[in-house]
Amino acid sequence: MKSSSPAAPCPACKNNWKFSLHGFLCALLLIWSSSALARQPNIVILLADDLGWADVGYHGSPIETPSIDRLAAEGVQLDRFYSTPICSPTRAALMTGRDPLKLGIAYDQIHPWYNVGLSPKELTIADVFKLDGYQTALVGKWHLGHTLGHQVPNAQGFDHFWGHLQTNTDFYTHKREGGHDLQENGKSIHKSGEYLTHLEGREAVRFIHERDPKIPFFLYVPFTAPHSPMQAPQATIEKYESLPKASFRRTYAAMVDEMDQQIGLILDALDEEGIAGNTIVLFFSDNGGSNIFGGVNLPLRGQKGQTFEGGVRVPAVIRWPNELQGGGVMSQMVTVMDVMPTLTKAAGVRMPTTADLDGLNMWPAIYAGRPVPRIRPVGFVSEIPLPGVIHTAIYDGRWKLVQIIREGQTQTDVQEFLFDIEADPNEEMDFSHRHAAILARMRRLMSEWRRQHPMAGTRGTLVAHPGWVAPKDWAAAVTPTRLLQPEWKSELSFSKELFDATEKRGVLVDDRTKRRMIEAHRKRSREQSENSR
Numbered sequence: 001m002k003s004s005s006p007a008a009p010c011p012a013c014k015n016n017w018k019f020s021l022h023g024f025l026c027a028l029l030l031i032w033s034s035s036a037l038a039r040q041p042n043i044v045i046l047l048a049d050d051l052g053w054a055d056v057g058y059h060g061s062p063i064e065t066p067s068i069d070r071l072a073a074e075g076v077q078l079d080r081f082y083s084t085p086i087c088s089p090t091r092a093a094l095m096t097g098r099d100p101l102k103l104g105i106a107y108d109q110i111h112p113w114y115n116v117g118l119s120p121k122e123l124t125i126a127d128v129f130k131l132d133g134y135q136t137a138l139v140g141k142w143h144l145g146h147t148l149g150h151q152v153p154n155a156q157g158f159d160h161f162w163g164h165l166q167t168n169t170d171f172y173t174h175k176r177e178g179g180h181d182l183q184e185n186g187k188s189i190h191k192s193g194e195y196l197t198h199l200e201g202r203e204a205v206r207f208i209h210e211r212d213p214k215i216p217f218f219l220y221v222p223f224t225a226p227h228s229p230m231q232a233p234q235a236t237i238e239k240y241e242s243l244p245k246a247s248f249r250r251t252y253a254a255m256v257d258e259m260d261q262q263i264g265l266i267l268d269a270l271d272e273e274g275i276a277g278n279t280i281v282l283f284f285s286d287n288g289g290s291n292i293f294g295g296v297n298l299p300l301r302g303q304k305g306q307t308f309e310g311g312v313r314v315p316a317v318i319r320w321p322n323e324l325q326g327g328g329v330m331s332q333m334v335t336v337m338d339v340m341p342t343l344t345k346a347a348g349v350r351m352p353t354t355a356d357l358d359g360l361n362m363w364p365a366i367y368a369g370r371p372v373p374r375i376r377p378v379g380f381v382s383e384i385p386l387p388g389v390i391h392t393a394i395y396d397g398r399w400k401l402v403q404i405i406r407e408g409q410t411q412t413d414v415q416e417f418l419f420d421i422e423a424d425p426n427e428e429m430d431f432s433h434r435h436a437a438i439l440a441r442m443r444r445l446m447s448e449w450r451r452q453h454p455m456a457g458t459r460g461t462l463v464a465h466p467g468w469v470a471p472k473d474w475a476a477a478v479t480p481t482r483l484l485q486p487e488w489k490s491e492l493s494f495s496k497e498l499f500d501a502t503e504k505r506g507v508l509v510d511d512r513t514k515r516r517m518i519e520a521h522r523k524r525s526r527e528q529s530e531n532s533r
């Protein structure tokens with residue numbers, strides 16, 4: 001079905017390969033390698049921000065999305081594709097193939113006042129394609145860290161980054177919290193007055209036309225639309241006068257329409273370059289639509305920030321004309337964590353390791369309709385918009401447990417819903433009072449899953465802590481990696497008892513750091529006791 005992965009140049013032959021038989025064989029290998037690379041598919045990931053389940057034409061929306069509909073007609077609809085309920089965790093899962101809960105990027109998005117982001121140790125999907133010889137580019141919104149040098153796209157596998165680090169960046173001024181937030185590879189660029197969705201589409205098209213055509217590319221385009229702030233060209237808003245005026249619905253529709261037009265230009269660019277047949281295009285939304293800002297998820301229950309289906313089950317399509325028959329619908333569960341193992345497998349790209357991945361390779365299901373059983377339960381969580389109000393869900397086979405947890409000062413209330421999600425995808429029948437044993441098992445799975453969250457990871461906040469101020473320019477406010485230490489060295493003393501006491505609440509540090517800290521604590525205790533004798 002697929003060409004095999006290209007071989008790497010032989011490190012042993014770097015100096016004298018021209019003069020040896022070994023070198024001759026290596027040269028042959030390199031020629032074969034570059035022709036294999038030329039056969040490998042290009043990858044384009046198009047990510048919408050807060051697009052509702054019902055807000056695409058192929059789901060019956062009044063919003064015009066001919067380009068997304070074209071992808072659905074020419075590709076395979078991933079009908080049960082799950083993102084997380086909010087922006088940053090979805091992006092963390094997409095980039096790493098790992099559960100964002102373990103990365104500490106789960107309960108809340110990364111706000112401007114946070115210094116949370118991807119670890120320098122994470123192997124990203126961009127790293128993997130780059131290691132295999134791909135050129136890599138990101139155009140659009142990052143939202144996975146903006147304070148430390150290792151957190152930004154150019155340090156996480158992207159050769160080229162054009163876009164913004166924050167979320168909620170203004171579509172015309174390109175500012176967030178008053179700070180300028182538009183850059184190219186770490187240097188601010190100024191395009192004030194130009195509509196951000198147009199700029200993103202233009203840059204993605206430029207990249208496709210001006211790339212090195214001899215090697216394949218991995219292009220990730222996380223659009224800023226239709227996320228707030230609710231802004232769109234007036235003429236496009238007027239096109240949707242028949243829609244309700246309330247909840248920004250007309251502006252939201254115009255933002256989706258504008259994004260779809262740019263997707264159309266990107267698809268046109270692939271056609272013009274003659275590469276559409278061997279390019280995998282994956283389109284999906286990073287979470288469900290927000291009802292407050294005009295998104296519609298019906299008939300699914302709930303919305304962005306919630307773990308009912310409307311918050312997490314999103315429109316998704318994959319197209320690869322050379323390999324996939326158009327017009328198909330795949331109904332097995334796929335999660336955003338699966339994208340990295342699936343696309344690398346489909347493209348024949350070598351994964352250095354799959355040991356730490358939480359996602360599954362779903363390519364056999366997409367390509368051949370084979371069942372891919374999920375090895376472990378899938379969980380989602382969010383703590384927006386209200387700190388202390390936590391929405392969680394865990395899926396295990398046909399069962400789904402939803403909890404809404406309200407943390408009070410003196411008590412915590414937990415509201416529970418148990419759904420047979422395969423029979424009841426719109427979550428109308430709650431079985432929590434009828435199946436005590438299943439409920440108990442799902443609660444246990446939920447507890448085991450949640451305690452993997454690092455205690456210092458993101459939790460919900462609405463505003464910055466007192467005294468915080470934003471930089472004038474976000475691109476200039478990233479601390480360069482050369483000014484950072486290679487790893488965190490805690491100088492506080494932590495006993496094994498302290499670690500054990502926190503275990504049910506969440507992971508304090510990774511196991512290696514934990515062992516090191518316990519050892520340091522013991523050493524310190526021994527020294528103190530010797531000194532006191």
Ligand SMILES: [Ca+2]
Nearest residue numbers: 049050087286
């Ligand atoms: Ca989002």
